[in-house]
Amino acid sequence: xxxxxxxxxxxxxxxxxxxxxxxxxxxxxxxxxxxxxxxxxxxxxxxxxxxxxxxxxxxxxxxxxxxxxxxxxxxxxxxxxxxxxxxxxxxxxxxxxxxxxxxxxxxxxxxxxxxxxxxxxxxxxxxxxxxxxxxxxxxxxxxxxxxxxxxxxxxxxxxxxxxxxxxxxxxxxxxxxxxxxxxxxxxxxxxxxxxxxxxxxxxxxxxxxxxxxxxxxxxxxxxxxxxxxxxxxxxxxxxxxxxxxxxxxxxxxxxxxxxxxxxxxxxxxxxxxxxxxxxxxxxxxxxxxxxxxxxxxxxxxxxxxxxxxxxxxxxxxxxxxxxxxxxxxxxxxxxxxxxxxxxxxxxxxxxxxxxxxxxxxxxxxxxxxxxxxxxxxxxxxxxxxxxxxxxxxxxxxxxxxxxxxx
Amino acid sequence: xxxxxxxxxxxxxxxxxxxxxxxxxxxxxxxxxxxxxxxxxxxxxxxxxxxxxxxxxxxxxxxxxxxxxxxxxxxxxxxxxxxxxxxxxxxxxxxxxxxxxxxxxxxxxxxxxxxxxxxxxxxxxxxxxxxxxxxxxxxxxxxxxxxxxxxxxxxxxxxxxxxxxxxxxxxxxxxxxxxxxxxxxxxxxxxxxxxxxxxxxxxxxxxxxxxxxxxxxxxxxxxxxxxxxxxxxxxxxxxxxxxxxxxxxxxxxxxxxxxxxxxxxxxxxxxxxxxxxxxxxxxxxxxxxxxxxxxxxxxxxxxxxxxxxxxxxxxxxxxxxxxxxxxxxxxxxxxxxxxxxxxxxxxxxxxxxxxxxxxxxxxxxxxxxxxxxxxxxxxxxxxxxxxxxxxxxxxxxxxxxxxxxx
Ligand SMILES: NC(=O)NCCC(=O)O
Ligand SMILES: NC(=O)NCCC(=O)O
Numbered sequence: 001x002x003x004x005x006x007x008x009x010x011x012x013x014x015x016x017x018x019x020x021x022x023x024x025x026x027x028x029x030x031x032x033x034x035x036x037x038x039x040x041x042x043x044x045x046x047x048x049x050x051x052x053x054x055x056x057x058x059x060x061x062x063x064x065x066x067x068x069x070x071x072x073x074x075x076x077x078x079x080x081x082x083x084x085x086x087x088x089x090x091x092x093x094x095x096x097x098x099x100x101x102x103x104x105x106x107x108x109x110x111x112x113x114x115x116x117x118x119x120x121x122x123x124x125x126x127x128x129x130x131x132x133x134x135x136x137x138x139x140x141x142x143x144x145x146x147x148x149x150x151x152x153x154x155x156x157x158x159x160x161x162x163x164x165x166x167x168x169x170x171x172x173x174x175x176x177x178x179x180x181x182x183x184x185x186x187x188x189x190x191x192x193x194x195x196x197x198x199x200x201x202x203x204x205x206x207x208x209x210x211x212x213x214x215x216x217x218x219x220x221x222x223x224x225x226x227x228x229x230x231x232x233x234x235x236x237x238x239x240x241x242x243x244x245x246x247x248x249x250x251x252x253x254x255x256x257x258x259x260x261x262x263x264x265x266x267x268x269x270x271x272x273x274x275x276x277x278x279x280x281x282x283x284x285x286x287x288x289x290x291x292x293x294x295x296x297x298x299x300x301x302x303x304x305x306x307x308x309x310x311x312x313x314x315x316x317x318x319x320x321x322x323x324x325x326x327x328x329x330x331x332x333x334x335x336x337x338x339x340x341x342x343x344x345x346x347x348x349x350x351x352x353x354x355x356x357x358x359x360x361x362x363x364x365x366x367x368x369x370x371x372x373x374x375x376x377x378x379x380x381x382x383x384x385x386x387x388x389x390x391x392x393x394x395x396x397x398x399x400x401x402x403x404x405x406x
Numbered sequence: 407x408x409x410x411x412x413x414x415x416x417x418x419x420x421x422x423x424x425x426x427x428x429x430x431x432x433x434x435x436x437x438x439x440x441x442x443x444x445x446x447x448x449x450x451x452x453x454x455x456x457x458x459x460x461x462x463x464x465x466x467x468x469x470x471x472x473x474x475x476x477x478x479x480x481x482x483x484x485x486x487x488x489x490x491x492x493x494x495x496x497x498x499x500x501x502x503x504x505x506x507x508x509x510x511x512x513x514x515x516x517x518x519x520x521x522x523x524x525x526x527x528x529x530x531x532x533x534x535x536x537x538x539x540x541x542x543x544x545x546x547x548x549x550x551x552x553x554x555x556x557x558x559x560x561x562x563x564x565x566x567x568x569x570x571x572x573x574x575x576x577x578x579x580x581x582x583x584x585x586x587x588x589x590x591x592x593x594x595x596x597x598x599x600x601x602x603x604x605x606x607x608x609x610x611x612x613x614x615x616x617x618x619x620x621x622x623x624x625x626x627x628x629x630x631x632x633x634x635x636x637x638x639x640x641x642x643x644x645x646x647x648x649x650x651x652x653x654x655x656x657x658x659x660x661x662x663x664x665x666x667x668x669x670x671x672x673x674x675x676x677x678x679x680x681x682x683x684x685x686x687x688x689x690x691x692x693x694x695x696x697x698x699x700x701x702x703x704x705x706x707x708x709x710x711x712x713x714x715x716x717x718x719x720x721x722x723x724x725x726x727x728x729x730x731x732x733x734x735x736x737x738x739x740x741x742x743x744x745x746x747x748x749x750x751x752x753x754x755x756x757x758x759x760x761x762x763x764x765x766x767x768x769x770x771x772x773x774x775x776x777x778x779x780x781x782x783x784x785x786x787x788x789x790x791x792x793x794x795x796x797x798x799x800x801x802x803x804x805x806x807x808x809x810x811x812x
Pocket of ligand 1: 090124125126132133189352353354628629630
């Protein structure tokens with residue numbers, strides 16, 4: 001059995017890197033805080049005798065050899081980066097639980113048939129550079145690395161330079177290598193497991209999503225002298241689009257998701273009619289058809305709202321992630337582990353995107369969810385109980401070892 | 407006659423402090439760039455033999471003695487601070503033209519009966535600390551200095567500390583002293599003079615305005631997992647208020663003004679439902695009654711829009727500036743000067759707030775407007791012609807000297 005106290009202590013130790021006054025974490029990808037968290041993770045892995053390698057996009061792989069040199073590795077992991085005001089568990093749980101699996105294997109002197117690799121994917125959150133699942137997406141070949149390297153954060157820092165600045169541009173190619181399976185443990189980030197008193201979510205897949213960058217250009221003008229007829233107010237125009245995104249979400253009922261989470265107003269001065277607004281738009285739905293439908297109709301509907309504002313709208317589709325079903329045999333290993341351990345469990349579709357979605361394109365994949373308080377995530381108050389972390393980690397251990405020894 | 411070339415050269419020299427790549431100026435009040443501009447201004451004044459004093463809010467007064475020690479000074483001036491992306495002339499024209507008046511008086515060996523003082527008012531723009539006309543408003547006793555000192559910029563820097571940091575907290579009290587008149591030259595910042603091919607605006611007064619701080623609080627949540635019914639999206643709620651402000655403006659026809667110029671979204675991440683939005687709201691109108699009517703009705707109308715959003719709105723009224731008529735005899739001196747010099751002129755009401763509005767509560771006041779290209783201001787492309795600056799400065803010279811020698 002894994003050691004729940006050791007798991008919790010390491011989770012709390014990792015949460016020190018970027019700890020916020022409100023009890024959350026701000027560990028934005030490829031910042032110096034992220035580097036500190038990575039260095040700690042690497043040190044923990046090396047202390048266990050694991051071999052750590054880093055690829056060209058900063059993904060970290062910590063390998064424990066198996067008995068049979070011909071067997072492909074079983075992967076497990078998640079991400080150590082966080083939202084700007086995120087919680088202690090989103091991502092970190094999956095990585096630190098993987099570390100606890102490695103520690104338990106060492107304690108128990110288990111040598112698995114297949115090697116096992118623990119992964120820390122770079123920039124899962126996407127809030128800094130505009131592509132969620134950036135590290136796994138680059139590894140999976142969704143994003144050509146030259147494209148990823150050129151992405152910039154709002155301050156104009158490029159991914160490539162950010163990698164170099166923290167010393168995590170590795171020499172291994174960021175490309176899929178043959179692997180036997182991938183398992184990712186994550187908090188649910190929603191309310192379902194908690195509401196139904198389930199300890200384990202057997203994740204059968206993830207919903208579809210589409211992300212946009214939007215930019216509305218009007219004209220900076222004096223708020224006191226510029227009459228209504230002469231205004232080109234980019235914020236008034238953006239407010240219309242925000243209303244549209246909300247309406248399109250609600251038109252799709254409780255399964256709909258539509259969010260403007262990021263907005264920058266220029267020049268952002270009280271007595272200046274805003275001449276430019278940049279913002280993000282995203283939609284999600286379990287059904288691919290809904291997302292493709294929105295991808296077809298939303299740009300024209302948003303453009304139509306510019307009529308009479310004097311403003312122009314540029315809309316750039318950043319990516320579409322289709323709904324991703326997971327591998328039946330891997331999902332079954334999760335189901336069996338939960339059942340063997342006697343944890344109340346249910347099948348669930350992920351509302352969030354996860355690195356597992358891109359890994360699944362090359363490697364048989366499954367995920368394990370644990371409940372989180374009030375379904376809150378992407379919030380500094382995100383919270384889980386130690387016994388929930390322990391249960392999730394135990395299921396991860398069983399699934400990974402079963403796969404590695406099959 | 408004043409020296410148009412010298413005036414223009416000094417305007418261009420001042421525009422170097424905070425020059426932006428797009429040809430505008432970013433010289434935010436009480437920053438180090440502002441200090442550099444102030445130091446240059448002080449050096450120019452002292453080179454003319456003027457005595458410079460600074461008051462407790464950083465207003466600068468450069469005095470040229472008159473023949474009669476019993477006479478009260480005639481004041482002229484404007485402001486050297488700018489918008490975050492402002493132009494070269496908003497404010498600077500009035501100060502540098504005042505400097506040219508002083509230089510011309512020296513060149514012509516004129517000793518006026520009354521002393522003349524040239525003023526650079528602190529923080530006219532209001533974009534950093536949320537109160538426009540902050541320096542003149544403190545001087546005029548509208549804002550108690552302890553209140554002004556405690557105002558903070560978005561980074562939490564207090565006015566008092568910003569003054570100390572640039573060494574411009576002076577020892578003279580920031581309080582009205584007896585003065586005979588105040589004249590302020592400014593660009594119109596609107597299109598009227600240009601459209602009617604007038605060289606000079608004889609400003610008869612300024613319109614009323616009201617400013618608010620708004621804060622909407624909802625709840626940060628994951629954009630992928632949080633269903634419509636569980637969202638408390640502060641940005642969706644703010645978008646409704648933006649629409650309301652625009653509608654209330656348009657309901658009042660071409661005289662109406664309503665602007666949300668500043669907005670900050672938290673945590674401002676693409677895949678997080680925004681839990682908090684802070685923004686500014688302002689309304690303006692030539693009629694006091696309209697502004698008081700909005701002050702009575704807008705807060706309740708905005709509150710009503712929160713219904714069903716799960717969010718709460720806090721609205722803080724920052725100030726109300728009533729419509730301010732200027733002094734008939736001073737306005738007449740401007741009219742006479744324009745006529746004597748043969749400049750096409752018309753009467754005009756200012757759409758912008760000016761330091762003159764607060765000074766007028768204690769001192770007989772008038773303003774002179776000059777045209778600006780396309781009526782554009784609070785914009786880096788703000789632009790005027792050298793001959794327009796020269797004409798305005800010549801009218802200022804005539805009006806000030808006439809008043810000082812009456
Ligand atoms: N798990 C998670 O929060 N991923 C971030 C990407 C997304 O927005 O779904
Ligand atoms: N003149 C000017 O732009 N003043 C700033 C204060 C205002 O918003 O009217």
